[in-house]
Amino acid sequence: MKISLRKKKTRKKRIRTQIKRINMVKKPIAKTIGSRKRATARVWLYKGKGDILVNDQPIEEYFPLSLRQGRLEAPFLVTETRGKYYATVKVSGGGKSAQVEAIIHGLARALDSIDREKYHSLLKGAGLLTRDSREKERRKPGTARSARAKRQSPKR
Numbered sequence: 001m002k003i004s005l006r007k008k009k010t011r012k013k014r015i016r017t018q019i020k021r022i023n024m025v026k027k028p029i030a031k032t033i034g035s036r037k038r039a040t041a042r043v044w045l046y047k048g049k050g051d052i053l054v055n056d057q058p059i060e061e062y063f064p065l066s067l068r069q070g071r072l073e074a075p076f077l078v079t080e081t082r083g084k085y086y087a088t089v090k091v092s093g094g095g096k097s098a099q100v101e102a103i104i105h106g107l108a109r110a111l112d113s114i115d116r117e118k119y120h121s122l123l124k125g126a127g128l129l130t131r132d133s134r135e136k137e138r139r140k141p142g143t144a145r146s147a148r149a150k151r152q153s154p155k156r
Contacts, residue, residue: 034102034103037094037098041091
């Protein structure tokens with residue numbers, strides 16, 4: 001008894017191919033970039049109901065911690081647009097926490113570009129439009145281990 005290729009595909013692959021087809025048909029309302037530390041997120045915002053996809057995966061798969069998933073909804077909760085828009089995101093670089101912050105920044109920028117008069121003050125007030133410029137400080141020569149460690153002394 002042969003099993004067809006369609007049945008062999010896993011549920012995840014089927015979902016991904018369906019999502020790709022949907023995204024190819026629909027045109028995004030806004031395209032923006034968000035960043036935090038070394039992470040950058042390219043965000044495509046679409047009108048309608050749907051899930052946020054991160055690197056072609058649902059949020060629950062890419063960010064297993066529920067705390068991170070909740071933070072991703074912040075721009076939609078602040079502007080009260082939850083359920084009106086959904087997004088596809090390609091994120092790279094940095095750690096998971098920095099990636100979440102980059103996605104939030106990108107989503108906020110996308111919502112701001114849709115209706116500036118309505119959403120700008122809300123997003124700015126919540127601090128979602130400001131790019132957090134803090135980066136890892138480089139290690140300086142002469143210091144032991146880290147950037148701000150005491151200078152090494154040749155004396156004994």
